[in-house]
Amino acid sequence: MPTMGYLHNGHISLIEESKKRADITIVSIFVNPTQFAPTEDFKAYPRDIERDLRLLEQAGTDYLFYPSAVDIYPNNFQTYVDVTEIAKIIEGEFRPTHFKGVTTIVSILFNCVKPDLAFFGQKDAQQTSVIKRMIEDLKYEIEVVICPIIREADGLALSSRNVYLNPEEREKALILNESLKQAEDIILSGERNTVTIIKKINNNFIKEKSVHLNYIRIVNADTFKEADKLETGKDYYCLVAAKVGSTRLIDNRLIHIK
Numbered sequence: 001m002p003t004m005g006y007l008h009n010g011h012i013s014l015i016e017e018s019k020k021r022a023d024i025t026i027v028s029i030f031v032n033p034t035q036f037a038p039t040e041d042f043k044a045y046p047r048d049i050e051r052d053l054r055l056l057e058q059a060g061t062d063y064l065f066y067p068s069a070v071d072i073y074p075n076n077f078q079t080y081v082d083v084t085e086i087a088k089i090i091e092g093e094f095r096p097t098h099f100k101g102v103t104t105i106v107s108i109l110f111n112c113v114k115p116d117l118a119f120f121g122q123k124d125a126q127q128t129s130v131i132k133r134m135i136e137d138l139k140y141e142i143e144v145v146i147c148p149i150i151r152e153a154d155g156l157a158l159s160s161r162n163v164y165l166n167p168e169e170r171e172k173a174l175i176l177n178e179s180l181k182q183a184e185d186i187i188l189s190g191e192r193n194t195v196t197i198i199k200k201i202n203n204n205f206i207k208e209k210s211v212h213l214n215y216i217r218i219v220n221a222d223t224f225k226e227a228d229k230l231e232t233g234k235d236y237y238c239l240v241a242a243k244v245g246s247t248r249l250i251d252n253r254l255i256h257i258k
Helices: 011-021 049-059 098-113 122-137 160-165 165-173 174-188 194-207
Strands: 025-027 063-065 118-120 143-148 211-220 234-246 247-256
Touching: 011 049, 011 118, 011 143, 025 049, 049 194, 063 165, 098 122, 098 143, 122 143, 122 234, 160 234, 160 247, 165 174, 174 194, 174 211, 174 234, 174 247, 194 211, 194 234
Parallel strands: 025 063, 118 143
Antiparallel strands: 211 234, 234 247
16 A cells, blocks of 8 residues: 555555455655656645654554665666656646656556555546556556545545645635535536536636636446536546645545446
């Protein structure tokens, strides 16, 4: 289970799933510099290894893999893993170097740990699809297990970045999950035109001036291609990304069309 630390109950849910399905559970903690753009929060990213160790021990983790930066990226490091299509759209439009850093570090971690199963959270839905593409293309014999989003009682998706939100921003951030729930309700009521659905959700963000919307997209859950019409029997992600104050948050909802 690859992580960047500052663990929360979302991470713990992955450990619990691993303990159900695997003989040995290994968690890695590495704040990966190559997935941060120069303008992003690498140095400010929250870190608390002592706290993480306590949580890992309480959750029954068997091993922690805690490499240093030089262990992963020694002097004269030159090799990167780049998924060319699915990593360039949606989230990749806003963070063009992000997924290259993700696939590189995950590939290195896979080679170090050699797992049979790899556990990721649904909150980073596009990331899991990028990693699954990498695994298939590079012939890794690893099964990816995607675990559901874990939320606070009020619906905010758990994220290490939530610590950046002040109380007012924390309240404003609820608009992401509320909008996703609205999208699901519209779809369940029978609407199949994604332009219509997105326009209705977008109105929430037009009214809430303090939240800067990056995107709302509805994509095929397998291909991550944007959908014009929702088809019966298929799964789709409704994705949203927005900046609340100085904190960029993402969320999604997986919807099956009956």
